[in-house]
Amino acid sequence: MATLESEALKNPPRVRGIPVIGNVLAMAKDPAKFFVDCYRKYGPVYRVQVFNNTYTVLAGAEAANFMGTRQGRDSLRSKEFWQGLVDEWGARRTLTGEDGETHQKLRAVMRHGYSRESVRGRYDELVAITDSVIARDWPVGTRVPVLQAMQYIVTEQLGAMLTGTSPREYVSDIRTTILYILNVLVTRQRPKFMLKDPRYKHAKERVSELGRRMIAEYYATKATRDPARRNLVDDIMEAHERDPDLIPASDLILSLTGPFVAGLDTVANTTAAFVYAVLKHPKVLERVRNEADEVFSRGSIDEADLKRMPSIEGAIMETMRLYPIAVAQMRTATRDFEFAGHGIREGELLYVATSVPHFMAEYYPNPEVFDIDRYEKPRAEHLQPGVYSPYGRGPHVCLGKTLAETQMSLSMARLFYLLDLRLEPPNYELQRKTLPTPGPSMKFKVRVKARRH
DSSP states (O other), rough: OTTSSSSSHHHHEEEETTEEEOOOHHHHHHHHHHHHHHHHHHHSSSEETTTTTEEEEEEEEHHHHHTTHHHHHHHOOOOHHHHHHHHHOOOOOOOGGGGHHHHHHHHHHHHTOOOOGTTTTTHHOOOOOOHHHHHHHOOOOEEEHHHHHHHHHHHHHIIIISSSSGGGGGGHHHHHHHHHHIIIIIOOSSSSGGGEEEEEEHHHHHHHHHHHHHHHHHHHGGGOGGGOOOOHHHHHHHHHOOOOOOOGGGGGGHHHHHHHHHHHHHHHHHHHHHHHHHHOOOHHHHHHHHHHHHHTTSSSSSSSTTTTTTHHHHHHHHHHSSSSSSOOOEEEESSEEEEETEEEEETTTEEEEEEGGOOOTTTSSSSSOEEEEOOOTTTTTGGSTTOOOTTOOOOGSTTTTHHHHHHHHHHHHHHHHHHEESSTTTOOOOOEOOOOSSSSSTOEEEEEEEEEO
């Protein structure tokens, strides 16, 4: 297999003037670097061959800005990449796979449940959930597998706050289901016969069981549910009863378990990378601890406290820049259109590599350096058009981004407030995975040296 520096990559064949690159190995090993290197060599448009498919890549700030235009909204759709997931679950549609008016209607139904407002006034409850999981899974003297531990924190938070259901016993099943679904049906990096694997079938049935349990609990408590604690389950179930054509019964399990799938594969990856990056930089660690100590010394947490953690917020933003989850978004061209001087034809499969600017010195001086002050004025490097896309771009930008920001800020503040953590060895370099999405390896562990509070 060729490498990035091979002659084939330096002088690839061209179709309609667009270079075609067949370097699956380099892309699979480090997709963010692959897209950046190709952008440097070929500009914002090129093609890659992935197994039996050819994808056109739209990359850079040009691509990020394009997704926010009317032409971008009208020229791109996501349906094809998610249809396999929909069919596998016997559903009609999913939020991520719909476009246009239907997508907007589904976003309207779920917007509150996925937002910061859904947990406003419940921050102490969120902290208490975090404390209980840390006490259980992060004992002093042990080496903790960080990504797995963060997955448990995230799912228990989401279960209590968004759905009222604790999914702890289902975490491994959710993780297995995500792995197979994304690899086989969405990114298509694995053959379909893998869906016959008994491990996947068991995990999928368990996730279905979780969804059925949530539906049953909703109906059992419907008459006594507290309006002040309204959550995503209420929004989805009421929308189903009000408009069963928009959210039919066949779609309920997919919609109700969606927060666990989304959080397990995004928030957990980001917070695990945050732990590594902060421990790797002692001065940042000191600032994070000082802010956490100041905030939690006040007692009860309120909205103002979220604004008293600029270093933690900066470290989260910098983690999302250097360790992006949304490296590229997968789309299909809905019509012929022009991008960066090249004609894109209806039906072409696309990668929209919006994370490319994250690693470019033109926008972020010394982009390889973990610098949490990039986001404060007057620098505010992320505010340049199209250069910062941690949650994707366009109509499908992450619906839960404000909730995720709150969740990550409080969780990381609390973790570093409670525990004295260490990398072992101190010069450890993060090992990363790329499947089903980029993030720290499941083997990444830290030592719990002591409790701080």
